[in-house]
Amino acid sequence: MKQRLFLLVLLAAVFGGCNxxxxxxxxxxxxxxxxxxxxxxxxxxxxxxxxNPVNIVFFASxxxxxxxxxxxxxxxxxxxxxxxxxxxxxxxxxxxxxxFKAAFTxxxxxxxxxxxxxxxxxxxxxxxxxLENLLPRMRTTGLNGVGIRLQKP
Numbered sequence: 001m002k003q004r005l006f007l008l009v010l011l012a013a014v015f016g017g018c019n020x021x022x023x024x025x026x027x028x029x030x031x032x033x034x035x036x037x038x039x040x041x042x043x044x045x046x047x048x049x050x051x052n053p054v055n056i057v058f059f060a061s062x063x064x065x066x067x068x069x070x071x072x073x074x075x076x077x078x079x080x081x082x083x084x085x086x087x088x089x090x091x092x093x094x095x096x097x098x099x100f101k102a103a104f105t106x107x108x109x110x111x112x113x114x115x116x117x118x119x120x121x122x123x124x125x126x127x128x129x130x131l132e133n134l135l136p137r138m139r140t141t142g143l144n145g146v147g148i149r150l151q152k153p
Contacts, residue, residue: 027147033063035133035140043148045127047080053118057149058131062093062100063108066142069094072134075115080125088134089113108144118153 026043047054060071070090077085091113094100102109121127129148133140 023152024150025147026149027145029145030143033141033144035143035146037133037135037138037140039133041131041146043129043131045129045148045150047121047124047127047150049121049124051120053120053153054150055114055153056116056119056127056129057151058089058091058113058115058146059149060091060111060113060146061108061144062102062111063142063144064100064104066093066100068135068140069098071111071140071143074132074134076130076132077115078128079119080121080123080127085116087115089115112149115148 024045026045028041028043056077058073058075062071070092072088072090075085075087075089077087091111092101093111100109102111115129127150131146
């Protein structure tokens with residue numbers, strides 16, 4: 001009886017592992033819908049050593065009252081192997097006519113920005129990503145939240 005139960009649990013674990021979602025998402029919500037200028041956000045993402053590449057994507061949930069044409073931010077990424085990458089980013093939110101580039105579902109839309117394509121982790125551990133708001137205002141209103149997503153290319 002115990003052997004059968006053990007085999008059943010083992011099979012469930014194997015099949016569950018085969019069907020697991022390859023995407024990983026971590027998100028920071030802004031309770032007052034405002035990202036303050038010097039509020040540096042830190043995301044810690046567990047990663048496994050693998051030869052399978054992943055894309056690292058920034059996403060933002062933006063409200064209809066977002067006042068700017070773009071969202072500028074600085075990204076500092078530290079991999080488990082000690083590599084550090086720094087990148088200034090600017091995600092276009094509106095077109096030249098001031099219209100949002102994404103379709104809204106209710107009062108918000110999600111927009112994405114590719115931080116790094118096809119990254120391969122040569123060590124397991126924690127991927128740390130810090131984001132700093134670079135808009136030249138003390139308050140950036142109209143943001144529900146931002147986050148990081150790892151997804152298969």
